[in-house]
Amino acid sequence: MASNIEWELYRAFLGVLREGSLSGAARALGVAQPTVGRHVAALEQALGLVLFTRSQTGLLPTEAAFALRTHAEGMENTAAALERTASGLRDGAAGVAGTVRISVSEVVGVEVMPVIVADLGRRHPALKVELVLSNRVQDLLQREADIAVRMTAPRQEQLVARRVGAIELGLHATPDYLHRRGTPATLDDLGAHALIGYDRPTPFVRQAAKALPGFTRDRFVLRTDSDVAQLALIRAGAGIGVCQVPLAARPPALVRVLPDSFTFRLDTWVTMHEDLRASPRCRVAFDALVAGLEDYIGVVRSAP
Known part of the structure; x- marks a missing residue:
């Protein structure tokens, strides 16, 4: 195996790995497609490994490619x-x-x-x-x-x-939504409301869910894993969801509901x-x- 392999070869490898084809990698890297093909072939020869196999849908990474990805991305970050x-x-x-x-x-x-x-x-x-x-x-x-x-x-x-401190989270909704649907007085009242929440749980979601038992995926009428999308849905009056308290105070202000029943702080x-x-x-x-x-x-x- 060659000991001095140019960074450009790894750059082409990462491009193909991310885009799934030589043409896609060429567009992403701003080089000609034949150049990407030569660089990948040169890297395979230098390493003595097959990194991609051809299929009808493009180039499929081999196990060797997946094993090298983290190291190549480390080189990319360092560069x-x-x-x-x-x-x-x-x-x-x-x-x-x-x-x-x-x-x-x-x-x-x-x-x-x-x-x-x-x-x-x-x-x-x-x-x-x-x-x-x-x-x-x-x-x-x-x-x-x-x-x-x-x-x-x-x-x-x-x-x-x-x-720098702790950002407090709470349940919020627009005044219009609460006027239409009523303001929940207890956690049980949330069952009659359109709750906004996650689709797939993450470690943070599991930790936050401990602060509100029963605030689980099957309770959510609107589900998205994008925090920005959740915030947009709350602001649009689609339902009740979790929002950062300082953010909710910005105009047009949101109304916090059940502040004594649900609060969570982000250190x-x-x-x-x-x-x-x-x-x-x-x-x-x-x-x-x-x-x-x-x-x-x-x-x-x-x-x-």
């Missing part, structure tokens, strides 16, 4: 992190510059981050922000992101972390790899996230 670091070093002479990659949950990314990022851009116009919206916890150690907003305390010692942390502590681009973004999220949650800061 991207290298480029972000280099851009900061290259452009940093003029102040805070370069690219910072931030991972946040869907709802926080859509509803909270735009104001934070806009303010960050006004103060540091040479800074570029890559915003990753995902409810999956991005691996900071593998450099999938520079900074992440997490709803659980990080356990890795190599991470710098700052707890919120801003984290980054300790190696980035001295990076100006990451430091200003980290501080901006902490301040912006504290404002959103309503944290009262003590006087210096």
Whole structure:
């Protein structure tokens, strides 16, 4: 097996793995289809492995391809992190510059981050922000992101972390919906309402469900695993669902129902790899996230 394999070969491999065909990978990578085919063939020859088999629907990954995927994605993350670091070093002479990659949950990314990022851009116009919206916890150690907003305390010692507070969740609906359907006075009354919730349970959903026994999938009239879609359904007056309390207070305000019967708090942390502590681009973004999220949650800061 060759010991010096170019990154471009792995890049083509990941492209085919994700797109399922040479043509799809070529479009995604912005190169010619024959180039992708040559790169995949060269990688197979260098590794001494068959990575794809042809079928009527495209190229099917072999077990070897699935086994290599995590390692290839690690290389991809490292290459991207290298480029972000280099851009900061290259452009940093003029102040805070370069690219910072931030991972946040869907709802926080859509509803909270735009104001934070806009303010960050006004103060540091040479800074570029890559915003990753995902409810999956991005691996900071593998450099999938520079900074992440997490709803659980990080356990890795190599991470710098700052707890910004707890975001409270509650059941909410629009005034119009409650006018039409009535306001539930007890948990049992929820059975007469259109409940909005998840389709497939996740570890977080299972944990949150403990705070409201009986709030299970079969009770939901409207089901979606997208937190953003759930919020949109609540705002549209489709039913009662779980919403972040600070978000519900924004106009047009939602009405909280059964606050004494259901409440859940998301412990919120801003984290980054300790190696980035001295990076100006990451430091200003980290501080901006902490301040912006504290404002959103309503944290009262003590006087210096």
